[in-house]
Amino acid sequence: MRERDAKQRAKSFDEVNLGYSDEEAHAEAMRCLQCANPTCIEGCPVNIDIKSFIAGIIEGDAKRGVEVLKARNALPSACGRVCPQEEQCEAACVLARKGDPVAIGRLERYLGDLDLACDLEHRCRPDIGAPTGRRVAVVGAGPAGLACAGELARLGHAVTVFESLHAAGGVLLYGIPEFRLPKEIVAAEVEMLVEMGVEIVTDVVIGATHTVDELMGEQGFHAVFVGSGAGLPLFLGIPGENLNGVYSANEFLTRVNLMKAYDFPRHDTPVWRGRKVAVVGGGNVAMDAARTALRLGADEVFLVYRRTEEEMPARKEEVHHAREEGVEFKMLCSPVEIVGRDGWVTGMVATRMELGEPDASGRRAPVCVLDSDFVIECDTVIIALGTRANPLLTNAAPDVELNSRGYIVAGPDGETSKPGVFAGGDIVTGSATVILAMGAGKKAARAIDEWLAGSA
Amino acid sequence: MFPIIATRQLSESVFETTVSAPAIAAKVRAGQFLILRVDEAGERIPLTFSDWSSDEGWVRFIFMRVGKTTHKLSHLAAGDALLDVVGPLGKPTHVGGLGRVAVVGGGVGAAVAYPVARAMAAAGDEVTVILGARNRELLILEDEFRALPLKELVVCTDDGSAGRKDLVTAPLKELCEAGAIDHAMAIGPAIMMKFCAATTRDFAVPTTVSLNPIMVDGTGMCGACRVSVGAKTLFGCVDGPDFDGHLVDFEELMSRQRVYADVEREAAADFESECACRIK
Ligand SMILES: Cc1cc2nc3c(=O)[nH]c(=O)nc-3n(C[C@H](O)[C@H](O)[C@H](O)COP(=O)(O)OP(=O)(O)OC[C@H]3O[C@@H](n4cnc5c(N)ncnc54)[C@H](O)[C@@H]3O)c2cc1C
Ligand SMILES: Cc1cc2nc3c(=O)[nH]c(=O)nc-3n(C[C@H](O)[C@H](O)[C@H](O)COP(=O)(O)OP(=O)(O)OC[C@H]3O[C@@H](n4cnc5c(N)ncnc54)[C@H](O)[C@@H]3O)c2cc1C
Ligand code: SF4
Ligand code: SF4
Ligand code: FES
Numbered sequence: 001m002r003e004r005d006a007k008q009r010a011k012s013f014d015e016v017n018l019g020y021s022d023e024e025a026h027a028e029a030m031r032c033l034q035c036a037n038p039t040c041i042e043g044c045p046v047n048i049d050i051k052s053f054i055a056g057i058i059e060g061d062a063k064r065g066v067e068v069l070k071a072r073n074a075l076p077s078a079c080g081r082v083c084p085q086e087e088q089c090e091a092a093c094v095l096a097r098k099g100d101p102v103a104i105g106r107l108e109r110y111l112g113d114l115d116l117a118c119d120l121e122h123r124c125r126p127d128i129g130a131p132t133g134r135r136v137a138v139v140g141a142g143p144a145g146l147a148c149a150g151e152l153a154r155l156g157h158a159v160t161v162f163e164s165l166h167a168a169g170g171v172l173l174y175g176i177p178e179f180r181l182p183k184e185i186v187a188a189e190v191e192m193l194v195e196m197g198v199e200i201v202t203d204v205v206i207g208a209t210h211t212v213d214e215l216m217g218e219q220g221f222h223a224v225f226v227g228s229g230a231g232l233p234l235f236l237g238i239p240g241e242n243l244n245g246v247y248s249a250n251e252f253l254t255r256v257n258l259m260k261a262y263d264f265p266r267h268d269t270p271v272w273r274g275r276k277v278a279v280v281g282g283g284n285v286a287m288d289a290a291r292t293a294l295r296l297g298a299d300e301v302f303l304v305y306r307r308t309e310e311e312m313p314a315r316k317e318e319v320h321h322a323r324e325e326g327v328e329f330k331m332l333c334s335p336v337e338i339v340g341r342d343g344w345v346t347g348m349v350a351t352r353m354e355l356g357e358p359d360a361s362g363r364r365a366p367v368c369v370l371d372s373d374f375v376i377e378c379d380t381v382i383i384a385l386g387t388r389a390n391p392l393l394t395n396a397a398p399d400v401e402l403n404s405r406g407y408i409v410a411g412p413d414g415e416t417s418k419p420g421v422f423a424g425g426d427i428v429t430g431s432a433t434v435i436l437a438m439g440a441g442k443k444a445a446r447a448i449d450e451w452l453a454g455s456a
Numbered sequence: 457m458f459p460i461i462a463t464r465q466l467s468e469s470v471f472e473t474t475v476s477a478p479a480i481a482a483k484v485r486a487g488q489f490l491i492l493r494v495d496e497a498g499e500r501i502p503l504t505f506s507d508w509s510s511d512e513g514w515v516r517f518i519f520m521r522v523g524k525t526t527h528k529l530s531h532l533a534a535g536d537a538l539l540d541v542v543g544p545l546g547k548p549t550h551v552g553g554l555g556r557v558a559v560v561g562g563g564v565g566a567a568v569a570y571p572v573a574r575a576m577a578a579a580g581d582e583v584t585v586i587l588g589a590r591n592r593e594l595l596i597l598e599d600e601f602r603a604l605p606l607k608e609l610v611v612c613t614d615d616g617s618a619g620r621k622d623l624v625t626a627p628l629k630e631l632c633e634a635g636a637i638d639h640a641m642a643i644g645p646a647i648m649m650k651f652c653a654a655t656t657r658d659f660a661v662p663t664t665v666s667l668n669p670i671m672v673d674g675t676g677m678c679g680a681c682r683v684s685v686g687a688k689t690l691f692g693c694v695d696g697p698d699f700d701g702h703l704v705d706f707e708e709l710m711s712r713q714r715v716y717a718d719v720e721r722e723a724a725a726d727f728e729s730e731c732a733c734r735i736k
Contacts, residue, residue, distance in 0.1 A: 164675050166493055166500075166540040203542045205675055209479050233679045235689060242682055242689065242708055244715045251678035259499065259672070265723040268499035268524055269672075270716040343711035390676050392694060 010294045010325035013178045013262060017081070017106075025110040029057035032102045035094055040104060043092025046439040048072040050089060050104055057107060066115045066124045069108060074150040074193070075143065075438065077116055077185045078172055080109025083435050084315050116188045120195060128196060129156030134452045137162060137221040139206045139393065142170020143434045144227030144425025146190065148441030148448075149198045152225075155449045159198045160221070164205040165258065170229055172434065174258035175250070177288050179295070180318075183257070207396035216420060222455070223420045223448045226400075226408065227441055230426035231390020235383055236280065240338030245272055245345035249281070249289040249384035256292055274380025277301045278348050279327075280335055281384030282312035287319060289382045290327045301327045302376055306334045306353050306366040332366065336373065338381055348376045386431055397421075405430070414444030420455070422448055457537040458492075461514055466596045469521045470564055471530045472506070478513030480543045486575035487549025487568070487666065487698060490517065491674040493540040494528045501525045502671045502693075505544065506567040506597075515541075518567030518596065524724045545674045546697045549664070552579030555638035556607075558631050560624050560652055562588040562644025566597050568666055569643045576641075577605050584631065586610045588624035588644070592617035624648065625655045632659035640664070642701060646710045653701030665701035667692050669712060684708050 002018040038051040049068050056065025069076045085105035093101035115124050134157045138145045141163035149159045169186040215221045233248035235241050255261040259269035277293040279286050282305040290301045308331045333350040340346050352372035355364035389406030401409045401417035414422040424440030464472040489504045503517040521530045549572050561569030577583045584607045589595040591613050601609050610627045611619025631637045640663040642652035649665040656663045669681040669692040681692035684705035
């Protein structure tokens with residue numbers, strides 16, 4: 001796929017990948033063997049009928065392609081961009097064995113975007129079932145909640161989504177940056193849900209404004225789906241972490257993406273624009289933070305990670321893009337202290353690591369090298385170590401069982417310990433992926449449908 | 457949208473706004489706060505509820521005009537609306553069973569002290585309120601406090617233009633010395649809360665402070681609001697805003713409150729110069 005030049009894009013929030021032209025999409029689709037046993041489908045967590053949507057492109061019937069996609073995935077433009085395809089559908093494509101699978105994600109994005117380019121009334125929309133008279137509340141307008149809401153609407157239920165922020169999208173909106181997932185795509189996908197009859201109420205924190213019991217009681221909802229995502233950012237617990245200039249990736253990305261701090265002072269929310277930025281972590285979130293810092297004008301951005309590039313959980317494409325744009329990788333380093341002057345960060349002390357025996361996760365565990373401390377000069381530190389469960393909602397719903405880490409315990413179809421309450425996405429699994437969250441939302445919607453039929 | 461029902465100017469730089477927000481009004485308890493956004497380009501800022509009516513469906517807050525957002529707010533009037541209001545956020549202030557309490561409200565902190573003192577009195581605590589301001593003009597809510605069933609209301613100003621010519625820590629110290637209080641609650645600028653906590657520490661009078669770190673979401677998602685309390689890092693929005701004043705690292709809080717001071721000043725100046733011509 002064509003990309004913006006690395007030097008130019010490192011200063012711009014415009015999308016990096018430019019997407020396929022019709023000709024390119026057709027040529028790529030033609031590489032698909034239309035296997036009798038399409039193994040790719042197994043690789044997709046929501047089992048999109050990949051073979052058929054590609055057939056749509058091959059035969060020049062984009063409309064059918066979109067319909068096939070949308071039957072399983074309400075947000076193809078988003079997933080085509082952010083799914084870890086190389087570990088999922090594309091890894092399972094027969095051509096992957098030869099090292100060159102069909103670019104399924106890019107084709108998905110191509111079709112999704114074709115659909116979004118149409119006026120609202122010409123966009124592909126699922127058939128909506130006859131109204132059932134049943135009302136379902138969805139907590140959280142992230143991928144899990146939105147997918148659940150879409151499916152419930154399709155089944156004829158009246159759905160209200162409650163979102164604590166001032167806009168819908170969850171991490172797609174406040175976490176993943178514009179240059180990877182343009183916000184107008186998220187807005188357009190949400191617009192379609194509203195068109196399908198889903199009501200989205202922002203500025204409502206379930207657990208504060210209303211509790212789950214009130215939703216099921218005086219508010220008259222017959223079932224609740226909780227897709228509140230993971231929450232509280234983790235910090236390192238080392239000295240100096242509360243100096244000015246130290247951010248969690250969540251705060252840094254929220255300021256820039258949701259609050260548009262890159263456009264300060266036209267938008268009112270500021271962000272500290274460091275010249276030398278150290279980002280701690282090795283996942284997608286760390287890559288996003290590092291690349292965002294470059295775009296805000298940093299001269300140097302270091303990525304500090306305890307293991308090696310091979311163990312980094314981030315998508316290969318993101319690692320590649322980050323490196324191309326000039327992020328400097330400092331592998332096998334672990335921060336021990338953040339140092340500062342007058343309350344502001346001036347550097348980070350790190351210790352060198354080496355890889356020892358494999359740990360429980362099968363990855364070789366990093367161990368410190370004695371007396372190897374060194375200082376990375378920087379004026380900003382962004383910590384991207386992941387998140388833990390947000391207790392706000394669950395504190396207010398004490399009868400929903402949690403696991404030892406505070407996540408909601410849910411069965412395979414999202415059922416929780418409280419009758420009529422279902423859950424899915426990051427609040428059940430911990431930080432995972434967009435498509436897994438959507439898959440969980442959709443599954444739960446079917447389970448809710450059955451539950452509503454049973455409790456009629 | 458959240459319609460503004462009424463506004464009132466309490467002093468040159470302090471304003472009161474009442475908005476219609478029935479779902480929130482039904483839930484508020486003393487010590488909790490809201491987060492609002494004025495318009496599409498607006499920042500999310502936290503303000504404490506100074507009053508509310510669940511029957512009539514409104515909430516009220518009092519704010520000091522300090523920067524761009526509070527400037528924008530101060531120009532709004534009944535009939536206008538706020539784009540976003542979220543809440544109630546934070547843990548309510550602990551009231552009841554405290555015994556004899558001194559509630560100290562400094563500056564605009566009086567707005568937060570008012571519902572807290574009211575709730576404590578209603579819960580059976582014996583409440584002495586100490587109000588502090590730089591001068592008479594900046595003193596707010598005196599009449600409202602006088603209408604509460606307090607043990608005593610002590611007013612202090614820096615220049616003596618109203619009440620005693622003293623800092624709030626002076627009467628607080630006298631109460632401690634006399635053994636007249638079992639608990640203290642301090643609400644105001646960080647520096648005032650710091651000195652109140654230092655005052656009560658010598659007498660081992662447990663002291664709660666209501667912190668105001670910079671926030672973004674107000675729901676625990678971003679960590680902007682983290683504060684050091686004892687050996688722990690806690691989040692102002694979900695673990696607070698009330699904390700044990702004897703354990704809070706106030707220097708760190710004050711430093712963190714200044715992160716954006718320079719850029720905010722420019723933004724506010726830009727806005728005021730534009731604004732001046734718009735409201736002429
Ligand atoms: C920076 C970043 C980059 C990422 N990159 C990728 C990627 O490239 N590919 C990929 O597949 N995944 C990626 N992920 C992970 C992916 O975004 C998440 O796994 C996914 O968004 C989880 O979806 P969710 O619906 O469970 O939760 P979320 O997206 O977190 O949405 C939850 C929503 O619920 C709202 N909410 C929370 N509590 C309440 C409450 N009490 N009341 C009302 N509303 C509430 C929140 O405001 C939020 O809008 C990334 C994550 C981050 C942070
Ligand atoms: C829990 C809580 C309750 C509060 N209650 C009140 C109240 O009842 N009345 C009142 O006048 N003020 C209150 N504040 C402070 C109020 O939020 C700030 O004065 C306001 O955000 C200033 O915004 P501005 O754009 O006008 O000024 P700016 O120029 O943006 O900032 C001026 C100063 O205000 C503080 N501030 C700025 N942005 C934020 C933010 N997003 N979150 C927190 N602080 C910020 C900073 O210290 C900054 O230096 C409260 C703060 C907190 C955290
Ligand atoms: S949703 Fe993700 S995994 Fe499934 S086909 Fe699309 S890109 Fe592949
Ligand atoms: S496995 Fe690969 S080649 Fe076969 S149908 Fe799927 S995408 Fe096409
Ligand atoms: S304001 Fe974001 S976590 Fe408290």
